[in-house]
Amino acid sequence: xxxxxxxxxxxxxxxxxxxxxxxxxxxxxxxxxxxxxxxxxxxxxxxxxxxxxxxxxxxxxxxxxxxxxxxxxxxxxxxxxxxxxxxxxxxxxxxxxxxxxxxxxxxxxxxxxxxxxxxxxxxxxxxxxxxxxxxxxxxxxxxxxxxxxxxxxxxxxxxxxxxxxxxxxxxxxxxxxxxxxxxxxxxxxxxxxxxxxxxxxxxxxxxxxxxxxxxxxxxxxxxxxxxxxxxxxxxxxxxxxxxxxxxxxx
Numbered sequence: 164x165x166x167x168x169x170x171x172x173x174x175x176x177x178x179x180x181x182x183x184x185x186x187x188x189x190x191x192x193x194x195x196x197x198x199x200x201x202x203x204x205x206x207x208x209x210x211x212x213x214x215x216x217x218x219x220x221x222x223x224x225x226x227x228x229x230x231x232x233x234x235x236x237x238x239x240x241x242x243x244x245x246x247x248x249x250x251x252x253x254x255x256x257x258x259x260x261x262x263x264x265x266x267x268x269x270x271x272x273x274x275x276x277x278x279x280x281x282x283x284x285x286x287x288x289x290x291x292x293x294x295x296x297x298x299x300x301x302x303x304x305x306x307x308x309x310x311x312x313x314x315x316x317x318x319x320x321x322x323x324x325x326x327x328x329x330x331x332x333x334x335x336x337x338x339x340x341x342x343x344x345x346x347x348x349x350x351x352x353x354x355x356x357x358x359x360x361x362x363x364x365x366x367x368x369x370x371x372x373x374x375x376x377x378x379x380x381x382x383x384x385x386x387x388x389x390x391x392x393x394x395x396x397x398x399x400x401x402x403x404x405x406x407x408x409x410x411x412x413x
Contacts, residue, residue, distance in 0.1 A: 188299035201395040232404040247409040274326035281386035285326035296323040365393040
């Protein structure tokens with residue numbers, strides 16, 4: 164290898180390191196969102212709720228468009244099939260076909276359990292945005308499960324009603340994957356830890372295919388999200404995200 168080529172390689176490596184150091188916490192959080200969601204996303208997921216004496220599975224289809232639109236459809240078990248959750252802007256609705264009722268969800272229920280799991284309503288419906296509704300601060304980089312990671316603390320903005328008092332996230336430098344997250348209440352007490360595993364490639368994007376949430380005070384229980392399918396950037400009209408449509412989906 165010539166001295167000239169070695170010099171070029173050194174310059175490129177130094178440039179990459181400098182660029183990484185110059186990224187702000189907000190820029191890193193935006194990269195995670197863009198990688199995991201794109202312009203739009205359709206996914207098929209199984210949620211497994213694990214308790215000391217029983218286990219329950221919930222089948223889920225999910226459509227997301229940008230920050231303002233999402234629609235979640237429950238496909239199983241039979242008693243919950245057809246139930247749907249709709250987000251348009253900051254408005255949320257829950258359709259329950261078993262009782263033929265549409266309920267508008269308030270911000271006060273965002274911290275409550277979603278479908279009896281360890282995920283909250285806010286976690287699943289994305290009522291708040293990690294980009295828009297929190298401030299971001301970088302802390303000292305750390306290694307998580309052998310991956311070099313940015314460590315970022317998210318604090319909710321005063322004008323935003325959110326489920327968490329603080330979120331701490333670890334994001335891989337290589338692929339901008341949120342590999343670990345800790346969720347704290349307003350008193351700074353750790354409530355949940357979410358770990359991401361089994362990284363797979365979907366349309367050129369490296370995305371975790373399994374998420375596990377473990378409550379801090381109940382280490383013998385957890386909730387697992389297993390992703391079976393991800394389709395990015397397929398056109399979805401705004402009109403798809405409507406109360407009329409959420410009643411029709413199967």
